[in-house]
Amino acid sequence: MSEQLRRDMECEGLLACFHGLKELDKECFRALVGAENPLTVDEIADAVDRERSTAYRAVQRLLQTGFIEKNQINYDQGGYYHVYSPTDPSQIADDMQRMLNDWYAKMGQLIQEFETKYDRSDASAPPVEG
Template identity: 55%
Template structure:
């Protein structure tokens, strides 16, 4: 169920909640991000699935969402005899924070323009309504 902006602003957000809020990540995605952040090495999808005791497809979906959101980096590792696999690591907190700040600034500018359009539209409509007689509701 969607919440209003007012409800989101009145809520106590944590760091991971913020990451989820900005990028639309669910709790599993945030858990995978935390695991990748705490790992000393880059992890494969199978590593993530094993450590979180979940299906490989579940781990893959979360990693894909994190990668698409730009908070996780995918790197290809090649086998000597051909073939490859992917490992994942989080981007630096500074880069993630910078991207979130940019997204917030873009959103703020867009919302500011919508508010101005709202004011312009309904200010003109209210001026013309003030000169019209009141109509009954029946």
């Protein structure tokens, strides 16, 4: 953690820090943010110059983390395809803030447990002979 605090981070670093996203995931996210309209996986793959299957895995990771949304487009003659767009940044920020608050509370609890477990002034600790 101290290493994380010493490093210069950009806001996109939060994607990796909070969710373990890879560089390709961030590239796909940026492609979606920069697009005027929602994109298909094929269009995302073209934008990041990767194979469709590789881009699809990145899209799935972004969906799982809630950074992007998927919508179904139906053809008039039957069938459908999916398009992807970025989630509202304020919603993503709220989710990250909630996650950070949960983490902070958990770390506080663990620190308290550490202090309780190793407190030498505790009456149950064996006496120090001198």
